[in-house]
Amino acid sequence: MDQRQLFLRHVAQTSSAPLALEIVKAEGATLWDRDNKSYIDLIAGVSVCNVGHRHPAVIDAIKTQADQYLHLLVYGELIETPQVSFAHYLTQHLPATLNSVYFTNSGAEATEGAMKLAKRFTGRTEIIAFHQSYHGSTQGALSILGDEYWRNAYRPLLPGISHLEYNAFEDLEHITTNTACVIAETVQAERGVIIPSVNWMQALRKRCNETGTLLVLDEIQTGFGRTGTLWGFESLRIVPDIVLFGKAIGGGMPLGAFVADKKIMWSLTNTPILGHITTFGGHPVSCAAGLAAMKALQDEEMVQGVKVRSDLFVSLLKHTQIKSVRAAGLLIAIQFESFEKNKAIIDRCIEKGVLTDWFLFAPHCMRIAPPLNITLEQITNACQVIISCIEN
Numbered sequence: 241m242d243q244r245q246l247f248l249r250h251v252a253q254t255s256s257a258p259l260a261l262e263i264v265k266a267e268g269a270t271l272w273d274r275d276n277k278s279y280i281d282l283i284a285g286v287s288v289c290n291v292g293h294r295h296p297a298v299i300d301a302i303k304t305q306a307d308q309y310l311h312l313l314v315y316g317e318l319i320e321t322p323q324v325s326f327a328h329y330l331t332q333h334l335p336a337t338l339n340s341v342y343f344t345n346s347g348a349e350a351t352e353g354a355m356k357l358a359k360r361f362t363g364r365t366e367i368i369a370f371h372q373s374y375h376g377s378t379q380g381a382l383s384i385l386g387d388e389y390w391r392n393a394y395r396p397l398l399p400g401i402s403h404l405e406y407n408a409f410e411d412l413e414h415i416t417t418n419t420a421c422v423i424a425e426t427v428q429a430e431r432g433v434i435i436p437s438v439n440w441m442q443a444l445r446k447r448c449n450e451t452g453t454l455l456v457l458d459e460i461q462t463g464f465g466r467t468g469t470l471w472g473f474e475s476l477r478i479v480p481d482i483v484l485f486g487k488a489i490g491g492g493m494p495l496g497a498f499v500a501d502k503k504i505m506w507s508l509t510n511t512p513i514l515g516h517i518t519t520f521g522g523h524p525v526s527c528a529a530g531l532a533a534m535k536a537l538q539d540e541e542m543v544q545g546v547k548v549r550s551d552l553f554v555s556l557l558k559h560t561q562i563k564s565v566r567a568a569g570l571l572i573a574i575q576f577e578s579f580e581k582n583k584a585i586i587d588r589c590i591e592k593g594v595l596t597d598w599f600l601f602a603p604h605c606m607r608i609a610p611p612l613n614i615t616l617e618q619i620t621n622a623c624q625v626i627i628s629c630i631e632n
Contacts, residue, residue: 266293301532322527343522347460347486348376358421426472432602465543468569491533556623
């Protein structure tokens with residue numbers, strides 16, 4: 241049997257029609273399949289490869305760390321240089337109150353850890369999230385996910401969860417002294433790139449302050465330069481109590497984190513001791529890769545180049561069948577009249593060597609989220625393919 245047949249037989253499937261492209265190499269913003277066909281990557285592993293595939297600095301860091309040691313002991317017990325170095329560097333680029341990092345394996349696990357931390361620190365049990373929000377697919381993260389279609393098959397879920405309307409001022413009154421935390425995305429990605437108003441986010445911060453509620457901001461898709469600032473919350477001019485990271489944090493390696501003030505994070509150390517534990521969270525190789533990726537992001541000024549690239553996409557994506565284009569930096573949604581129309585265009589784009597996809601809660605919208613160092617020429621070529629596929 242060939243690799244495709246083995247894939248379909250032995251790798252667990254999550255849909256009845258996976259793309260099943262057999263990619264054998266990736267570099268920068270380009271993928272190659274087994275037939276040496278190239279693809280411009282407009283997905284970046286779903287906002288994972290912000291510094292591009294196989295960035296030289298990331299590869300070097302992985303090789304260097306692999307020569308020293310791999311896994312040693314459950315996270316948090318030994319002083320492991322990759323964890324310490326990355327945590328220090330990360331907090332140097334965050335507000336002063338976000339100074340304690342708990343590394344996880346993924347963004348979903350960061351969500352789970354933050355939910356536990358908020359309950360433990362406040363002594364409260366109620367958690368508020370928002371309709372059409374996405375924070376992961378594990379049981380706790382699924383409980384706060386904001387779409388009943390995706391939740392319903394797995395009930396009963398966690399109790400004490402309620403969902404408000406995103407960007408709705410009148411709903412903020414439902415945040416009370418019983419609320420442990422409010423969890424919000426700085427941009428609702430899976431809804432098709434819905435950007436909140438600055439005034440509403442600041443009102444949310446104010447309401448949390450008034451009720452003693454922790455504000456958790458999900459930067460799993462928007463962090464590490466995706467929106468044109470290092471962190472999405474910078475443009476909102478607020479600071480969360482806990483911030484969630486995942487996807488791009490590992491430079492292509494599996495990694496996540498939740499970050500808070502030391503006085504909040506310390507509550508996981510007692511009553512019970514080991515209040516949150518993980519075997520592989522903060523794996524040394526992943527942390528080495530993540531640190532190298534973040535330094536490359538800074539050294540090569542990739543974040544500063546996001547606006548030019550975003551503007552180029554928006555300027556070229558014009559067609560009568562495009563209903564709208566919403567952009568938060570290099571997180572872009574192209575809206576069509578239906579999922580069927582969007583899916584037909586996506587399939588045609590892949591045939592023509594441009595890899596793109598749709599959004600979970602906005603299947604009528606095409607996802608554009610390439611590596612931040614995609615070239616202007618690649619953007620122009622990709623947009624030409626998208627427009628030609630719309631016309632055909």
